[in-house]
Structures are given as structure tokens and as C-alpha cells.
Amino acid sequence: xxxxxxxxxxxxxxxxxxxxxxxxxxxxxxxxxxxxxxxxxxxxxxxxxxxxxxxxxxxxxxxxxxxxxxxxxxxxxxxxxxxxxxxxxxxxxxxxxxxxxxxx
Numbered sequence: 001x002x003x004x005x006x007x008x009x010x011x012x013x014x015x016x017x018x019x020x021x022x023x024x025x026x027x028x029x030x031x032x033x034x035x036x037x038x039x040x041x042x043x044x045x046x047x048x049x050x051x052x053x054x055x056x057x058x059x060x061x062x063x064x065x066x067x068x069x070x071x072x073x074x075x076x077x078x079x080x081x082x083x084x085x086x087x088x089x090x091x092x093x094x095x096x097x098x099x100x101x102x103x104x
Contacts, residue, residue: 003089007089013082016075018076024065032086035090055098058087066080
């Protein structure tokens with residue numbers, strides 16, 4: 001399964017119980033919304049990158065989630081791993097979108 005198809009079929013991760021993981025959950029939702037520009041490209045061939053620096057946002061978010069995961073306990077560790085994995089998938093999908101779109 002390619003990264004795009006996996007992303008489209010993967011459920012959005014939970015928010016966890018800590019305030020920090022709830023915040024990263026919201027940030028992940030914001031970045032996910034930016035990555036939806038990829039859908040427009042796949043379905044209609046319209047290459048229009050998001051107005052934000054999506055890759056930097058994702059890298060920063062993954063670093064924060066990693067730090068939170070190291071200090072989290074119980075179920076929040078699993079939530080942090082899930083959020084990180086989802087962000088890494090978004091990073092891959094968006095990088096591929098930029099590479100393909102700019103080469104056309």
C-alpha cells in the first residue's frame with residue numbers, strides 16, 4: 001500500500017490524557033488539514049502546495065511528540081507513538097507530493 005493510500009485509510013490518532021498531548025493532537029490536525037492539498041492533486045491534478053511550511057511544522061511536531069513520549073506514562077506513551085507515526089506518514093506523503101508536483 002502506498003503512503004497516500006495508507007494515510008487516507010488510517011484513523012486519526014487519539015489525543016491522550018496529558019495537556020501536552022492534547023495540544024500536539026490539535027497541531028497534528030492542523031497540519032493534516034494542510035496536507036489535504038495532496039488530495040486535490042491526486043484527484044484533480046491540481047498542484048498547489050499549502051501556504052504554510054508543512055515539512056518544518058511536521059519536523060517540529062515530531063520532535064515535541066518524541067520528547068513527550070519519553071516522559072509519558074501508560075497509555076500516553078502509546079498515544080505519543082501513534083501521533084509520531086501519523087506525523088511521519090504525513091511527512092512522507094507531503095514530501096512525495098512536492099517531488100512529483102515540482103517535476104511536472
